Amino acid sequence: MTAEAKPSKPKSIIIDCDPGVDDALAILFALGSPELDVKAITTVCGNVPLEVCTKNALKILELAKRTDVPVHPGCDGPMIGEAIFGKFHGAGGLGNLVLPDPVALPSEQHAVDKMAELLKVAKGNNEKLTVCTLGPMTNLALLIKLHPDLLSAIDCLVSMGGAYRIAGNRTLTSEFNILADPHAANIVYSAGLDYVALPLDATHQAMTSPERIAHFEGGATGTPLAATHRLLTGWNRNDPRRYGGDGGPMHDPLVTLYLVAPELFKTEAAHIFVECDSKLCYGQTVADWYGQSGEEANAKVVQKVDADGVFSLLSERIRSLSQAG
Template sequence: MMALPVIIDCDPGIDDAIALLTAFVSPELDILGITTVCGNQPLAVTQRNALQITALGGRDDITVYAGCWRPLLRPSIHGQFHGNNGLGGLALPAPRREVSAVHAVDFIIASCRRALEQSRPLTLCCLGPLTNLAVALRIDPTIAEGIERVVLMGGAFRDNGNRTFSAEFNMLADPHAAHCVFSQQFAITVLPLDATHQVILTPEHVGQFTRCAGRLAQPLGQLMAFWDRNDVARYGSRGGPLHDPLVIAWLLDKALFTSQQARVFVEYDSPQLLGHTQADWYGKSGLPANASVVTEVNASGVFDLMLTRIARYGEQP
C-alpha cells in the first residue's frame, strides 16, 4: 500500500512534538515536509523546535520550512501551557540542520501543484493556526485542486473554548485564516476540543509511554509530565488533553473516530466572539456541509495505537 503524502503544518508546542514523534515512525505517512507558523510560540521558536524534534526522532531527512511570522490581520497571541521554550523547558541539543531557504507558503504551493500534475493529491495536517495555508490559497487558489483533504485540530462546538469562553486557541490565533480555509471546496476533517478532551494523557499513560520509548524515555516523559494541567474539575482526572496527536491518529486509524458532517463558520469580526466556531449540524443556514467534525473518540484505542508507535523508538539501536 502506497504511503499517504502529507505536509505537517505546525507550531511546536508540546502536543505538536508528540504528534510529530508519532508520525515519524508511521510508515503509512510519506512526510513531504514540515512547515512552521507563528502560534504556540513566535516563529523563530517554532522553527527551532521543529528542527530539534526532527533530530530527536531521527528524521533529519525531513526538511523544515519556516512560514508566516504573524497572523493575517490580528496581533499575535501565543500558547499558555508550553513553557518558555514551547517544549516545557526540555533542553534539546542544537539543531543539526537549518530551515530551508524556501518559505513554507512557497513549499505548500509548489507541493500542491506537483501533486496535481502527478494526480496524487496530498493531505495537509494542520496542528496550529491556519495562516500558512490561507496565504498559499490567496496567492494561488488553484492549489486547492491538489489537496485531497485538510485534517486540522481546532475549534470548539458543544464544548467551551480553551483560550476564551468560546474560542479554541488555533482559531482565535488567526480567525481570518481559518475563515479562508473553511471557505474552500476541498474535504476538511476537524478535531475540535469536543474530541480532544475525550483523550486525556494521565500520569499512568505517561508511565506506559516512558517504559516503552527507549532512548526517548527521558525527553518524552518530561514533555508529557509538563503537559499535566492538574485540573481534575475540568478534565475528570490528572493530565492534559492530547490535542494535536489526534490528527495523526485519525490518519492512521479512522475507525477510532466518529464524525458528523456540518457547515462550520468561524467568527472573525466580533471582538467578544473572535475565533468562535459554529457548526450548523442540521442545515439551518441553507448551505452545504463543508467539514467532517469528529464528535466521538475511542480513547483507549488511540492510546493503544500511539503506544505501539512510540514503542518503535524502544526497538531502535
C-alpha cells in the same frame, strides 16, 4: 493460490505546525508510522514565536533521526492583528523537555512556497497530498489565496482547531488555534476542501493519566520514547473541575492518529462558521449540525474518540520509532 496483496503506498503529508508539546507528539507519531510519508514540516507563529517553532521542529527531527525531512518557516503572525501565544508550553515551547540545539538549519524557502511546490509536483504526477494543520492556519490560507489552482491536489485537510459543544480554551468561546487567526480559518473553511476537524470536543476526551503515561515508560535516554514520557508527565492542567480529573488533553497528536486509524474516531457533518467581528466571541467556531443555515456541510467534525485506543497506538508507534533509531 491467491497472490499476496501489495502493501498500500504511504499517504504523502505536509505537517503545518507550531511546536508546541502536543505538536511534537503529533510529529513523532507520524515519523513512526509507515502509513505516512512526511514530505515537509512547515512552521507558523502560534504556541511560541515563529523562530522558536522552527527551531523546535528541527530539534524533534534530530531526536527522531529524521533530518531528511525539510523544515520551512512560514508566517510570523496572523493575517490581521497582533500575534498571541500559547500559555501551556513554556518559553521554549516544549514544556519541561530540553533538547540539544539543532545542527541542521531550516530551509530558506518560505512554507507557502514549499507547499505550492509539493502540490504542483503532485498534481503533475496525478497524485494528491494530505495537509495537516496543528496550529493557526495562516500558511494554508495564504496558499489558498495565492494558488487556488493547486487545491485540487489536496486529498484531504485534517486540522486541530475549534470548539463547539464545549467552551473555548483561550476565551469563553474560542479555541487557541482559531483565535490566533480567525480570518485564516474562515478562508480555509470556505475553500471547498475535504476537511476533517478535531476540536476541543474531541481532544478533551483523550486526557493523560498515570495509567496512560505508563505506556511510554522504559525508553533509553535520548530516544523519542523517553522524550515523550517527559513531555506527557509535564502536560498536566491540574484542573479537574474543567476536565473531570487530573491530566492534560491530547490536541495535535489526534490529527496524525486520525490519518492512520480513523476507526478510533466518530465524526459528524456540519457547516462551520467563524466569528471574525464580535469582541466577545472573536474566533468562535459555530457548527450548523442540522442544516438551519441552508448551507451545505463543509467539514466532518470529530465528536467521539476512543482514548484508550489512541494512547495505545501512540505509544506503539513512538516505541517503534525509538527502536528504529
